[in-house]
Amino acid sequence: MKKLLLVVLSLMTMMVFTACGSEKTSTSQEDKANSEDKIKIVTSFYPIYIETLNVTKGIDGVVVENMTKPQTGCLHDYQMTPADMKKLENADVFIANGAGMESFLQDVIDNQKNLKVVEAAKGIELLADEHGENPHVWVSVSNCMTQVQTIADELSKLDPEHADAYQKNAKEYIAKLEDLKQDMHNQIDNLPHKDIVTFHEAFPYFAKEFNLNIVGVIEREPGTAPTPSELDEIIAQVNDLQAKALFAEPQYSSTAAKTIANETGAKVYTLDPVVTGENDLDAYIEAMKQNALTLQEALK
Template identity: 70%
Template sequence: MKKILSLLLCLTVLTLFSGCANDKETTSNNTENTNELKIVTSFYPIYIETINITKGIDGVVVENMTKPQTGCLHDYQMTPADMKKLENANIFIANGAGMESFLEDIINNQKQLHVIDSSANIPLLIDEHGENPHVWVSISNCITQVETITEELSKIDPNHADQYHKNAEDYIARLKDLQNEMHAAIDPLPNKKIVTFHEAFPYFAEEFNLDIVGVIEREPGTAPTPTELTDIISQVKNLPTKALFAEPQYSSTAAEAIANETGAKIYTLDPVVTGKDDPDAYIKAMQENAKTLQEALK
């Protein structure tokens, strides 16, 4: 127990100095042209979905509200710059499912703004901490979000409805190819038990029949309690394949401490909450996730 408490103290101190996410860049294609339809997205995965739907459509501008290093919006507080973006926007597209705790305030205070909840048609997973908002990490849910955004944009902007639907059909076809490719890679793996960094992967695990037996940090930046740390170490020691999955946006300090106690190897799974201004970013990250799982669980 002294060793566990010592590990916990180190993790807590180091967490105070760790950032929430990395500094990858997402650029904006915003403009001051008042004739344009201005769409603001809440954070990175919704931005990627939306730029695929609006690709090549003249007069439609998409800007991401939050800074590129923000990551998940668990406890995000809106800034004056965010409010200015929304005041100049026509449409705000959110993940929903509780990810944006400020969403109700936006709906109440920005009466001119059309708000799209992209998770509206997705059954949510619920645990002891409530509804899990990380729906996009499942490819099936990502497809549903693309469909929902497309339908809502078409209602708001019917002049571009055909283009929205054509772009969405093209992107969904690629997502379905990705889905088949990942099932082919993951389904045959002999070991399906994994320990993840935080609660970003339950929808992913459900889709690919993985069993999450432990979570290192329930909330990013919050070190595990002594009891949680003891339990995770015990779970990892009992795994047939000792692998821990960190995330590229967050410090791997906690995972490293557990690895030192168990001999487990650390791998990286990307929930795609940060990245470059690249329409293919989600597909590329998921392909890397499949390769990582193949290496770790073979």
């Protein structure tokens, strides 16, 4: 009887563990199926990531991942890594700025035939100078709104099941951006001085929107120090300013700006093109609010 009882208990224990194992396998398979049902969106860099997060906010089954590291900044001459390519291979949609910001974009389009590529700057009139078209369109609040709507429209076509949610989110975020733009105009429009010297070519769209005049640029490309003749030219431009202010960017070294400041007596301030930041839906808005406060202080 004892032996029989032990056999029965052993069989019951095996059944319990087998059932638990089956449940775990079933759950794992269900998780995998659920993962495969998700729409995977990859964004090229930080400002596009923040715009896309706002458009997809709270929508089940939509996953957004940024391709580049948070500290990457602008994608000038960026070289894609194997990790980047793997992210794109597993994505359904790649949302880029376009307008020449991502030099690798055409290679992605050519090599990832099943990947839907969205260029958020599509339809925005580009500013150009002797160096070519300027891709930093998002630094204008108005252009940022256009990009948000473009992202919402393209995702609505790709995923019509959630079209209403994309459009609702876009409408809510654009309303916040409209309020931001109006507040910034109230702070900037009546400043007595409008001439500025910026760090690099990130601010022409911003300057156009808020009627500022960029009279000089310290570095045409980040990391490319001005030549001695360029430095002399910038020093002369700063000496002519009524409000002696230089604007560095938080993402890059301010060494050149400090050198110019030492020669001219100008003060160095910081303007943020919002190419790095926290994983926060309001990060762009908060950075732009700070930019307006900085300009108020510098150009008073």
